[in-house]
Amino acid sequence: MKRSTKRRLTHGALYVVLALLVLWAWIAVDWPAVANSFLRVDVIREVWWDFLVIGAVNTIKYTAIAFAGGLVLGVLLALMKMSPVGIYRWLATSFIEFFRGLPALIVMLAFAFGVPIATGWLPPGGTVGAGLLGLTLVAGAYMAETLRAGIQAVPKGQAEAARSLGMNPFWTMSTVILPQAFRIVIPPLTNEFVLLIKDTALLFVIGLMVSQRELTTMAQAGMSSGPGAGTATTLTLAAFFYLAITLPLTRVVAWLEARQARSR
Structure with missing residues (x-):
């Protein structure tokens, strides 16, 4: 038997297996019960506006705050880690390894509850500010x-050319190196923004007022009280809004990566 024939038969068998699995799932699942729990139209009509103007808006706002703070902190730590001064490199490396090694949830809980208990100090913004501070550090x-x-990906010749023109190290880094570095890391930074959108869901564990709730907190509250009590419809609605925010951004990341690959 030819190799191409074997390949076609294998692909055909895989398609048959997949079709049988889909058919089995379709028969085995109680679809009316699923719809009654996850897709209650009356619940969606009742709460979708609050999810949009409170949950989605707060999710984007919290993400923007954590991303902006993390970006400033990230630039500072990156420069410290590349510093010729040993103590700066040690401090930056210790900070990076410490917060990369901890779950974001632990850090957020520590600033929301542990630090106030130990020191009496609560970050600005209350528990929300504490949660965002933890998210920013991570x-x-x-x-x-x-x-x-x-x-480090910027060619060394760029810095040498700037210094030959009489630019000091500060202006070389801020006007020559960093702009080129940012262009290189736009795709991973955009991906980090997408991850932060999902990480804001962790804020639900620290307790938020109604006006401060993001999508996950609203979904969790909606399953226990209000028109969506006893169903998972609010969870479905939160998932829809998350996808509406993240899917376009993931496509942007893919486009940026493809564009950089073409330019290289």
């Missing part, structure tokens, strides 16, 4: 490594 640790790689 994001900054990850972005620092991304930015460091981007800086």
Whole structure:
């Protein structure tokens, strides 16, 4: 038997197996029960507006705050890790490894509850501010490594050319190296933004007021009270809004990566 024939038969068998699995799932699942729990139209009509103007808006706002703070912190840590001063390198490396090694949830809980109990100090913004501070520190640790790689990817000749023109190290880094590094790391930074959107879901564990709730907190509250109580419809609605936000961004990441690959 020819190799091409074997390949076609194998592919055909895989398609048959997949079709049988889909058919079995279609027969085995109680679709009316699923729809009654996950897709209650009356619940969606009742709560979708609150999910949009409160949950989705807060999710994007929290993500933007954590990303901006993490980006500033990441630049600082990346420069410190590349510093010729040993103590700066040690401090940056210790910070990065510490916060990359901890779950974001642990860091957020520590700033929301542990630090206030131990010191009496609560970050600005209350528990939301504490949660965002923890998320910012973790994001900054990850972005620092991304930015460091981007800086090191800039050809050394760029810095040498700037210095030959009389530019000091500060202006060389800020006006020549960093702009090129940012162009290189735009795709991974955009991907980090997408991850932060999903990580804001962790804020639900620290307790939020109604006006502060993001999508996951609203979904969790909606399953226990209100028109969606006893169903998972609010969870479905939150998933829809998450996908509406993240899917376009993931396509942007793919486009940017393809564009960079073509330019190289």
